[in-house]
Amino acid sequence: MVKKHLQKKTGIYHYVLFLMLTVAVGISAGWDFNFSRESDNITVDLKLMRAVFPKANHWVEISENVYLILSGNDTIGKGLLVTDNRGYGGKVPFLIGLKGDTIKKIQLLPNNETTEFMEYIKEDQLLAQWEGMEINQVLNTEVDAISGATESSNAIIRGMRQGAAQYLNEEQSHFKRDFLSISKDLLFLLVILLSLLMSHVGSIKKYRWIYLIIVILVIGIYTGKVLSVKQLYGWLSNGIAWRTNWQSTILLLMAVTMPLLKRPKFYCNYLCPMGAFQEIIHKISPAKKRNIKLKSSPLSLGEIYLALILISLVLGFKIELSYLEPFMVFMYKVAGIAMFVFAAVIAILSFFFNKPWCTFCPTGCLINKVHNK
Numbered sequence: 477m478v479k480k481h482l483q484k485k486t487g488i489y490h491y492v493l494f495l496m497l498t499v500a501v502g503i504s505a506g507w508d509f510n511f512s513r514e515s516d517n518i519t520v521d522l523k524l525m526r527a528v529f530p531k532a533n534h535w536v537e538i539s540e541n542v543y544l545i546l547s548g549n550d551t552i553g554k555g556l557l558v559t560d561n562r563g564y565g566g567k568v569p570f571l572i573g574l575k576g577d578t579i580k581k582i583q584l585l586p587n588n589e590t591t592e593f594m595e596y597i598k599e600d601q602l603l604a605q606w607e608g609m610e611i612n613q614v615l616n617t618e619v620d621a622i623s624g625a626t627e628s629s630n631a632i633i634r635g636m637r638q639g640a641a642q643y644l645n646e647e648q649s650h651f652k653r654d655f656l657s658i659s660k661d662l663l664f665l666l667v668i669l670l671s672l673l674m675s676h677v678g679s680i681k682k683y684r685w686i687y688l689i690i691v692i693l694v695i696g697i698y699t700g701k702v703l704s705v706k707q708l709y710g711w712l713s714n715g716i717a718w719r720t721n722w723q724s725t726i727l728l729l730m731a732v733t734m735p736l737l738k739r740p741k742f743y744c745n746y747l748c749p750m751g752a753f754q755e756i757i758h759k760i761s762p763a764k765k766r767n768i769k770l771k772s773s774p775l776s777l778g779e780i781y782l783a784l785i786l787i788s789l790v791l792g793f794k795i796e797l798s799y800l801e802p803f804m805v806f807m808y809k810v811a812g813i814a815m816f817v818f819a820a821v822i823a824i825l826s827f828f829f830n831k832p833w834c835t836f837c838p839t840g841c842l843i844n845k846v847h848n849k
Contacts, residue, residue, distance in 0.1 A: 518559050518569050518585060527583045528573030529553050542643060545573075553580060556643050561635030562721070563589050566710045568631040572639055577611050582636075588710045590798045592810045593628045602629055606636060614640035626700060627721065660699045664723050667694045668730070671746040675739050685759055688752040696749030696806035703727050703743065705838040706798045731843045744840045749806055750822070750833060757826035765828065768835045800838055 520543070525532040531547040535555065538544050543555040556572040566588040573580040582603045584594065597603075605619050619633050667690060673680060674687055695701055701723040711728075727747060734742035744751050758765060798804055804811045805819040825832040834840055 518557060520557065524571060524583070524585070525555060528555060528571055528581045540642075541639075556639050558635040558639040560638060561631045563587070563628040563631030568628060568635060570632070570635060572611075572636075574611060574643075579606050579609050579611060579614075581607060584632075589628045589631075590706060590804065590810075592798070592804065592812065593807075596810045597629050597632070602632060611640055611643055615644075661723070663694045664699050664701060667691060667747070668726065671730075671742075675734075675742065675746055685756065688756050691747060691752040692749045692756075692806075695747060696752075696803075697808070699723065700807050701727060702749060702803045702806065703731065703839050703843075704798065704801050704803050705842065706801070708839065708842060735844075741840070741844055743843060744834060744837075748840070750801075750803060750837070751831060753819075754822065754826045754831040754833060757823055758830060761827040763828050765830045767830050768832050802833070 520535075520537075522532065522534075525535055525543070525545055529545050529547075529552050531552060532545045533547055535543045535545045541557040541559065543557070544551060545553045545555050552575075554574040556574060557569070558572065559567060559569045561568055568587045568589060569585040571583045571585065573583065584598075584603075587594070602619070606614065606617075609617065614636055619636075670687060670690065674684065703724060707724060727743060730747070731743035802815060802818040802822060805815045822833045
């Protein structure tokens with residue numbers, strides 16, 4: 477009885493510690509707690525302007541985020557800075573270069589999106605679809621998101637609409653909701669409902685292997701809504717884009733709150749596609765399974781991962797955290813060969829060990845550290 481009481485107090489302590497760290501990092505990263513609009517920290521300099529207009533030598537801001545770009549005394553164009561659109565890892569800012577009212581070039585600015593996603597978007601010529609278009613045509617032109625980099629490409633599409641609406645002083649038209657996006661949302665909510673049923677109704681657990689396949693197909697491949705340390709890092713740095721990424725926000729809330737309802741490691745056991753992938757292999761493998769045991773040390777993996785993230789934030793440098801986890805393999809159009817090799821090694825180990833990746837997973841370690849499990 478005393479032991480359970482101590483564990484409960486320890487769990488509350490870790491919750492408070494986690495919240496304090498989050499707020500502290502958020503404040504240091506510039507959160508202003510203004511939920512209606514986020515502050516902009518984009519540096520406008522000559523290098524940025526010359527990326528769109530090579531002959532530019534100075535500029536004048538004529539209205540908010542709209543710049544008159546000059547070469548000597550001659551006006552050579554206008555620059556429209558878009559900063560409020562949010563993608564998978566945070567803001568996806570860019571500069572729209574206008575020659576008259578025609579879009580000359582769109583220059584992406586530094587962001588926290590996964591490098592492979594942004595390269596894939598460039599290769600798929602998403603930006604080129606607007607270049608040469610009149611700015612007043614943007615609001616009435618439907619551009620489809622890039623499959624495999626949906627969140628990032630949707631952020632750019634939203635940004636183009638926002639920028640055009642601001643420039644034309646018009647109300648932004650609603651973002652297109654097609655059958656594909658609606659079906660993704662409905663399937664995502666269905667899996668959330670199934671996860672709750674699977675964790676509370678014992679009679680349906682015999683169908684768990686079917687449920688695991690659904691998690692891989694829907695959460696992993698179809699919607700791509702997977703919690704990752706890359707995403708957690710972006711949220712700590714830039715705040716949670718809960719309006720545009722409500723699915724991942726729901727996953728995070730369930731990951732943090734369900735253990736309080738006596739469902740420990742809920743996300744890892746029910747909603748993580750990599751966990752489902754390993755468990756399916758576990759079920760079909762005839763080999764005797766063993767657990768991977770780490771040697772005891774003064775610091776847990778969760779504490780080490782958290783320390784690395786905090787240190788990188790404090791020192792002001794960014795690390796490509798997406799390479800630390802194999803989740804990108806579910807976005808197979810974007811994933812490189814190294815990521816498939818990463819996943820193959822996990823698959824082979826899963827034949828002989830119980831969920832080997834879960835022992836080292838940064839996201840799982842950070843989430844479960846909160847509950848001291």
